[in-house]
Amino acid sequence: KTTLNPPKLFSLSKLQNYLGKKFKMPMDDSLRITQDLYEKGYLTYPRTNSEYLATAEKDKIKTIIKNVAGLGYPVAFVDKKSIFDDSKIESHSALTPTYKIPNPQSLTDEEKIVYTAVLKRFVAVFCSEPCIAQKTEMTVSVGDCEDYVLKGTVIVEEGFTKFDNSSVSGNKILPNLEKGDRVNVDFKPVEKKTSAPKHYTIETLNNYLKNPFKEEKAA
Numbered sequence: 001k002t003t004l005n006p007p008k009l010f011s012l013s014k015l016q017n018y019l020g021k022k023f024k025m026p027m028d029d030s031l032r033i034t035q036d037l038y039e040k041g042y043l044t045y046p047r048t049n050s051e052y053l054a055t056a057e058k059d060k061i062k063t064i065i066k067n068v069a070g071l072g073y074p075v076a077f078v079d080k081k082s083i084f085d086d087s088k089i090e091s092h093s094a095l096t097p098t099y100k101i102p103n104p105q106s107l108t109d110e111e112k113i114v115y116t117a118v119l120k121r122f123v124a125v126f127c128s129e130p131c132i133a134q135k136t137e138m139t140v141s142v143g144d145c146e147d148y149v150l151k152g153t154v155i156v157e158e159g160f161t162k163f164d165n166s167s168v169s170g171n172k173i174l175p176n177l178e179k180g181d182r183v184n185v186d187f188k189p190v191e192k193k194t195s196a197p198k199h200y201t202i203e204t205l206n207n208y209l210k211n212p213f214k215e216e217k218a219a
Contacts, residue, residue, distance in 0.1 A: 004131040005082070006124045006160040007167035008051035009094035013210050015046075015117065018166060020202025023113055027202055033114045034095070041100045043118055048092035052085045057093060065126055067101055068119070073163070076128035083125060096122050124164035131159025136174050142185055150174060 010018070015034065019025040034046040053061060058079065065075050097119050107115060134154040139147050152174035155161060161168055177183070200208070 001132055001134050001156060004133050004159070004161075004168060006127060006131070007121065007164060009053065009083070009096060009125055010118060010121050011049050011051050011094060012046055013049065013206055014051060015095060015114075016206050017203040018117060019114065020206070025110070025113070025202075027206060029110070030114060033110050034118075037111060037115055040102070041098055042102045042115055044094075044096050044098060045092045046095060048094060050089045050092065051094050052088040053083055053093045053096070054089055055084045055086055058084065061096070061126075063099060064097060064122075067099060068097065068123060068126075071101065073123045074128045075123055075126040078126055120163045124160035127160040127163065129159045129162075130157060131155070131161055131168075132157035133168075138174055138177060140183070140185075142187075 008014070012031070012034070016025075016027050016030045019030045020027065031046070034043060037043040038046050058077075062077050065077050069075050095118050097115075102115065104112060132155075134156050136152050136154060138150045138152070140150065141147050150172070152172035153168065154174065154176075155168070
């Protein structure tokens with residue numbers, strides 16, 4: 001078993017990637033809505049490229065955590081370098097909720113999506129419940145062929161994943177097998193054709209614009 005760490009707080013580009021991937025929200029819309037929520041006092045300054053908080057903000061974050069805990073979320077203050085790091089901040093800190101908690105009825109549907117995304121990421125980062133996972137490596141022998149090794153993760157205690165599971169959603173979930181178990185296999189040859197490169201998504205385009213001179217790895 002191992003304890004999984006929560007994801008980082010949102011920078012603007014990471015928030016836009018998340019909203020684009022999960023809700024198909026265009027980048028200009030997510031920026032506009034985040035800016036509106038900032039001007040209403042519900043979110044911190046949105047135009048940030050950092051996923052970290054300044055050390056001078058610790059007392060402010062403690063107050064926000066207290067307010068968020070009042071909503072019923074299991075949060076507690078954590079003082080870690082993975083959260084508070086002045087060297088990772090150029091001008092503005094990561095996106096977080098503010099002291100001001102909005103009345104859900106006062107928000108539009110799109111504002112609810114954006115605010116909830118930032119709030120849930122904040123809750124995940126400061127979640128007081130550990131996320132316990134079971135790392136599993138499984139070797140399957142097929143007749144006289146070579147062994148096949150499968151690696152995966154099983155979530156034992158949900159922890160922060162109840163609120164934001166984006167950092168673990170790509171992990172493979174394996175069945176609960178024991179050593180010596182026999183399984184049915186049915187291998188069949190499949191003929192496939194290569195396909196053209198995929199169209200840019202909001203996430204891939206945003207990542208490209210963030211670093212357009214980064215060399216692409218050869219396929």
